[in-house]
Amino acid sequence: MSDFQTVYPRHSVFKYCLILGFFGASPLPGPVSAEVITGEEQQTGLRTWEWSEAGISVQLVQRLPDQTRAFFQGRGFSSEDADSIAKACVFQTIFRNDGEQPLTYDLDDWKVDYRGKALPLHTRARWDEKWQVGRASEAARIAFRWSLLPTRQRFEPGDYNWGMTSFGLLPGETFDLTLNIRINDHLITRSIPDIVCTADQPGNQP
Amino acid sequence: MTRILIILFLFAFSPLSLAQQAGKGLTKLPDVTAAPDFVLNDLDGNQYRLSDYLKQVVIINFWATWCPPCRAEMPSMQRAWELLEKEGILMFGIDVGEDEDTIFQFTANYPVEFPLLMDTDSKVIDQWPVRGLPTTFVVDPKGKIVYRAIGGREWDDPALLALVRALKQ
Numbered sequence: 001m002s003d004f005q006t007v008y009p010r011h012s013v014f015k016y017c018l019i020l021g022f023f024g025a026s027p028l029p030g031p032v033s034a035e036v037i038t039g040e041e042q043q044t045g046l047r048t049w050e051w052s053e054a055g056i057s058v059q060l061v062q063r064l065p066d067q068t069r070a071f072f073q074g075r076g077f078s079s080e081d082a083d084s085i086a087k088a089c090v091f092q093t094i095f096r097n098d099g100e101q102p103l104t105y106d107l108d109d110w111k112v113d114y115r116g117k118a119l120p121l122h123t124r125a126r127w128d129e130k131w132q133v134g135r136a137s138e139a140a141r142i143a144f145r146w147s148l149l150p151t152r153q154r155f156e157p158g159d160y161n162w163g164m165t166s167f168g169l170l171p172g173e174t175f176d177l178t179l180n181i182r183i184n185d186h187l188i189t190r191s192i193p194d195i196v197c198t199a200d201q202p203g204n205q206p
Numbered sequence: 207m208t209r210i211l212i213i214l215f216l217f218a219f220s221p222l223s224l225a226q227q228a229g230k231g232l233t234k235l236p237d238v239t240a241a242p243d244f245v246l247n248d249l250d251g252n253q254y255r256l257s258d259y260l261k262q263v264v265i266i267n268f269w270a271t272w273c274p275p276c277r278a279e280m281p282s283m284q285r286a287w288e289l290l291e292k293e294g295i296l297m298f299g300i301d302v303g304e305d306e307d308t309i310f311q312f313t314a315n316y317p318v319e320f321p322l323l324m325d326t327d328s329k330v331i332d333q334w335p336v337r338g339l340p341t342t343f344v345v346d347p348k349g350k351i352v353y354r355a356i357g358g359r360e361w362d363d364p365a366l367l368a369l370v371r372a373l374k375q
Contacts, residue, residue, distance in 0.1 A: 098230070139304075139305075139326075143272070143304075146273075146338075151337075152337065156233040157230070157231065158233075158355075159233070159355070160356065161339075161357060162273070162274055162275050162357075
């Protein structure tokens with residue numbers, strides 16, 4: 001039983017019920033009906049992976065390493081530090097709870113499955129350790145912290161976050177991502193297979 | 207009707223639309239806690255202290271210019287402000303970690319009239335229960351945090367406005 005009460009506008013509830021009812025989405029944690037949809041943006045060639053189930057979705061969108069370098073240099077990082085972020089397999093991530101139950105997640109419980117090894121994600125705390133000994137300014141570190149997907153979060157129905165996720169692999173590498181999400185205190189584990197870190201463009205390193 | 211349902215399906219389930227959709231509803235917090243006070247400046251150097259606005263409903267939005275859902279909800283926040291300002295309901299946008307030049311440039315493309323405050327060193331956001339941007343709170347006239355929204359919303363949605371207005375009573 002949730003401690004929270006989400007108050008919806010009436011027409012939003014109606015739309016949500018209509019969508020669920022029409023397409024027969026199943027509540028979690030019932031029979032597995034997970035689906036991963038992949039896509040590619042025509043103009044940029046950037047690829048996307050989206051897992052969704054019962055109104056909950058995690059979408060990963062490739063970021064070009066050069067795009068990430070430019071973003072963090074613009075926030076005050078040195079070219080060397082921005083390059084180290086850009087080469088850490090960074091995705092834009094959109095995590096939504098359009099389901100009916102509250103959920104929690106902890107990225108420290110997620111795993112990067114890479115060549116038979118289970119590796120941790122590079123979360124805020126891990127990067128903070130790096131910046132403690134580096135030269136990054138306070139403004140740069142603040143921007144970095146808030147631009148990453150929160151390490152831990154609780155989403156009521158209707159909540160969502162955008163943020164970057166960093167998987168710590170080199171450009172061009174492929175991995176599977178294991179997600180662990182608690183939905184109303186029931187743990188579900190799902191996998192998104194064959195995610196590809198965006199390849200770097202020659203000559204784009206500092 | 208069939209055409210409407212097809213359009214609804216395409217809108218609701220395409221990856222692009224999932225990324226662009228606003229969130230829904232306001233979460234009523236179970237443990238009503240006092241809103242942490244702050245003193246922050248706006249772009250013109252005017253100082254705002256939250257505790258000066260006790261007895262009013264205050265919407266407090268934490269955001270940053272580089273945050274896509276923050277940008278997406280700004281126009282609806284402005285529309286909501288145009289309705290709520292004359293009713294004595296306040297709205298503060300608290301930018302996290304950026305300077306006034308960056309925010310000023312942002313307002314050229316996203317003109318808003320409600321106060322945009324600067325939490326340049328992030329000391330204020332660290333005192334609030336925020337984990338990701340944008341996060342918005344609604345504070346009641348007793349200075350208690352009553353509602354929270356994680357992710358963007360359509361703030362001029364009449365049903366959302368009704369929840370906010372109801373706190374005045």
